[in-house]
Every structure is written in C-alpha cells, then in structure tokens.
Amino acid sequence: MPPSSRLFALWFLLPLMLLLAACKAPPEDFYSGYVEADYVRLASPIGGTLLQVFVQRGDQVKQDAPAFVLEQESERAARQEAQSRLQRAMAQLDNISKGKRPDEIAVTQAQLTQANAALSLSQAELARQEKLLAAHFIAPARLDEARAARERDQGRVRELQAQLRVAKLGARADELASARQDIAQAKAQLDQAAWKLEQKTLRIPQAARVDDVLYRAGEWVQPGSPVVSLLAPEHIKARFFVPQAKLGALQIGQSVSLTCDSCPQAVAATISFIAREAQYTAPLIYSKENRATLVFMVEARPAPAEAARLHPGQPLEIRLVKQ
Numbered sequence: 111m112p113p114s115s116r117l118f119a120l121w122f123l124l125p126l127m128l129l130l131a132a133c134k135a136p137p138e139d140f141y142s143g144y145v146e147a148d149y150v151r152l153a154s155p156i157g158g159t160l161l162q163v164f165v166q167r168g169d170q171v172k173q174d175a176p177a178f179v180l181e182q183e184s185e186r187a188a189r190q191e192a193q194s195r196l197q198r199a200m201a202q203l204d205n206i207s208k209g210k211r212p213d214e215i216a217v218t219q220a221q222l223t224q225a226n227a228a229l230s231l232s233q234a235e236l237a238r239q240e241k242l243l244a245a246h247f248i249a250p251a252r253l254d255e256a257r258a259a260r261e262r263d264q265g266r267v268r269e270l271q272a273q274l275r276v277a278k279l280g281a282r283a284d285e286l287a288s289a290r291q292d293i294a295q296a297k298a299q300l301d302q303a304a305w306k307l308e309q310k311t312l313r314i315p316q317a318a319r320v321d322d323v324l325y326r327a328g329e330w331v332q333p334g335s336p337v338v339s340l341l342a343p344e345h346i347k348a349r350f351f352v353p354q355a356k357l358g359a360l361q362i363g364q365s366v367s368l369t370c371d372s373c374p375q376a377v378a379a380t381i382s383f384i385a386r387e388a389q390y391t392a393p394l395i396y397s398k399e400n401r402a403t404l405v406f407m408v409e410a411r412p413a414p415a416e417a418a419r420l421h422p423g424q425p426l427e428i429r430l431v432k433q
Contacts, residue, residue, distance in 0.1 A: 140369075140427040140428055140429045141350040141351070141352060141408075141427070141429075142350060142351075142426070142427065143348050143349050143351070143426045143427075144348075144350075144423060144424060144425050144426055145346065145347075145349075145370075145420045145421060145424040145426060146346075146347050146348070146349040146409070147341055147346050147347070147422040148347075149321060149339050149340065149341055149345070150315065150316070150318065150340040150341075150342060150345070151339050151340075152177050152178070152314075152336060152337055152338045152339075152340065153312075153334050153335055153336045153337060154180055154309050154312060154331065154333070154337070155309055155333055155334055156180070156185075156306055156309050156310060156333055157180075157333040157335075158181045158182075158310060158331060159180060159181045159329070159331070160178060160179075160327050160328065160330075161178075161179050161180060161181055161327060162178065162179050162327055163178045163323055163326070163327060163337070163338070164179075165177055165314075165320045165338060166320060166323060167320055167321070167322055167323055168319065168320060169319070169320040170317075170318075170319055170320075171317065171319070171320060171340075172314065172317050173314055173315065173316050173317050174313050174314060175313060175314045176311070176312075176313055177314050177337070178311075178325075178338060179310060179311045179312075180310040180331060181310070182307055182310045185303065185306045185307040185310055188307075189300065189303040189304055189306075189307050191303070192299040192300035192303040192304075193300055195296045195299065196293065196296035196297055196299075196300050199289065199292040199293045199295075200296075202289055202292065203286070203289040203292075206289060207286065214277060215274065215277045215278065218270060218273050218274045219274060221270050222267065222270035225263065225266040225267045225269075225270050226267055228263045228266065229263035229264055229266070229267050231263075232256070232259040232260040232262070232263045233260055233263075235256050235259065235260075236253075236256040236257055236259070238256075239252055239256040240253060240256075312337075312338075314340070316340075316342050317342065318341055318342035318343075319340070319341050319342075320338060320339070320340060321340060321341040322338075322339040323337070323338055323339075324336055324337055324338070324339065325337045341422070342414075343414035343415070343417040343418045344411075344414045344417065346411075346412065346418075346420055346422070347379075347382065347409050347410065348366075348368050348410045348411075348412070348420075348426050349408070350407075350408055350410075350426070350428045351405040351406065351407055352405060352406050353405055354388060354404045354405065354406060357384070359430070360384060360408060361381065361384075362381055362382065362383070362384065363380060363381060364380070364381045364431075365378065365379070365380055365430075366378075366379050366380070366381060366410050366428050366429060366430055366431055367379070367429050367431055368410070368412065368420070368427070369427045369429070370420070370424055370427070373419065376429075377412050377416045377417075378412060378416060379410040379411055379412040379413075379416075379428075380410060380411060381408060381409070381410045382409050382410060382411045383407075383409040384406065384407075384408050384409075385407040385408070387406075388405065388406050389406065410428065
C-alpha cells in the first residue's frame with residue numbers, strides 16, 4: 111500500500127478508535143459471589159436400625175416435629191433394669207431405716223417383762239435373807255447367793271432394755287449413708303438409660319426445609335451418622351470475594367444488596383464476616399474476571415424471611431448500600 115493510502119486509512123480509523131474507547135463499558139459496581147448455607151445434620155449418638163423417617167426431601171418442617179426413630183428394644187430393657195435397681199435401693203434404705211419388725215420388738219418386750227418379774231422376785235428374796243441373817247437363822251453364804259441372784263436379774267433387765275432400744279432404732283449412720291449412695295447411683299443409671307432411649311427418637315430443632323434424607327427405613331445407622339439434613343433460612347448467607355485494595359471500605363454490620371438472575375427484586379443483607387487472611391484464588395466458576403491475585407472472603411446474611419428466596423450455589427451480584 112502506498113504511503114499516502116496508509117496515512118489516509120490511519121486518519122479514517124482514528125476517529126473510530128476514539129469512539130470505541132469512549133463507548134467502553136464502565137467498571138462494574140458489584141462483586142460476584144454465590145449463595146452458601148450451613149446445614150443442620152441430625153444424627154443420633156447411638157447406632158441402631160432405622161425404623162421410620164417422618165420427613166421427606168423438600169418438606170417444610172416445624173420445630174419439634176418428629177424426624178426419625180431408631181430401634182429401641184435394648185434401651186427400653188436397660189431403662190427397665192435401671193428402674194428396678196432404683197426401686198430395690200429405695201426399699202433397702204426404707205427397710206434399714208425402720209429397725210426391726212413389730213413382732214420382733216414384741217418378743218424382746220415380753221422377755222423384758224419376764225426379766226423384771228425375776229428381778230422383783232430376787233429383790234424380795236434378798237430382803238428375806240437379810241432379815242433371817244439378822245435373826246441368826248441362816249449362814250452369811252445364803253445372803254451372798256441372794257445378792258448374786260439380784261445382780262444377775264438386774265443385768266438381764268438392763269440387757270433386754272438395751273436390745274429393745276436397738277430394735278426400735280434404724281441402721282447405723284454409715285449404713286444409712288451407704289444406702290443413700292446406692293440410691294444416687296441407681297438414679298444416675300436410670301437417667302443415663304432414659305437419655306439413651308431419648309436419643310433414639312430425634313426431633314426437628316428449628317423450623318427448616320429438609321434438604322436431604324440420607325438413610326431409609328431398615329438400614330443400619332452408625333453412631334453419629336447424619337440421617338436428615340436441614341436447611342434453615344437463618345443459616346443461608348452470601349459469600350463473595352473482595353480485592354484487598356477495596357477491603358478497607360467494608361466493615362461488619364454494613365448493608366449490602368443481593369441480586370440474582372431470577373430475583374424479582376434485590377435482597378437486603380448485612381455483612382457478618384470478613385476473613386482475616388487472604389485467599390489467593392477466588393472460585394473461577396463465579397468470577398467474571400480473575401485478575402485480582404489477593405482477595406478476602408466476605409459473608410453477608412439476609413433476614414430469614416428474605417433468605418428463603420435464595421438457593422445454595424446460586425450466583426449473586428453483591429452491591430454496597432450507600433449510607
């Protein structure tokens with residue numbers, strides 16, 4: 111091409127290039143992000159065969175509604191055993207607290223009556239022997255025998271009186287304390303058995319949507335293995351990544367708006383988390399441009415009523431709300 115022709119083409123294309131530069135799209139005023147969620151996974155700490163699941167995927171469930179139940183035969187038997195052990199310990203304490211039975215006390219009382227009669231007789235005999243000895247009708251040895259008989263009968267009366275007091279008393283303090291400890295131990299075992307039985311029936315902890323059911327009736331569920339996964343509106347959040355150069359403009363509690371392709375209107379949200387450390391690579395699937403090599407993860411939570419309009423994994427555009 112002759113020089114004159116190249117100069118003419120340059121002068122012709124220059125205005126067109128300037129026009130295209132002037133029509134270049136302004137920088138985007140939003141951050142690309144996506145919907146994230148924290149799921150509540152219901153699991154029993156005790157394993158067992160799954161008997162019944164009361165919910166299905168996609169159900170909207172209310173708080174305290176039944177979720178699922180595992181077989182409970184072993185736990186029911188353990189609770190019954192613990193209940194019987196507690197009743198036995200309580201009966202044992204009641205028994206040793208009462209002392210002997212009334213008939214046993216009556217026997218001791220009758221023996222004491224006999225001993226008192228014998229003592230009265232020996233005292234009367236001693237008095238007669240003392241008079242006879244004073245009149246010199248008997249030898250002193252007969253008086254000694256009468257005194258010994260009286261002392262014997264006195265000792266027997268004191269013995270039976272002590273036995274009667276003991277019979278009316280309960281067990282010793284140490285035995286009573288041991289029995290009370292047995293009751294406390296039995297109560298603890300009963301509480302543990304009842305707790306294990308309760309763990310076989312799980313209920314919905316909060317109003318939510320059933321995201322997934324991971325087991326079916328008849329399957330064996332390992333301890334701690336989730337059976338039902340729940341998604342509550344208050345656990346839905348927006349996650350996006352901000353270049354470090356713009357991080358200073360954000361703060362916890364700041365208002366943002368969330369928009370998506372299918373949202374009829376923006377969803378209001380509040381920044382709830384700003385990462386302390388940087389991520390070097392943002393998720394490419396949600397990023398239109400990946401030129402920032404140093405970005406920080408930020409999370410914003412909408413109100414529960416608004417969060418129900420969002421779905422985990424949904425792409426979002428997050429805009430800062432000017433105050």
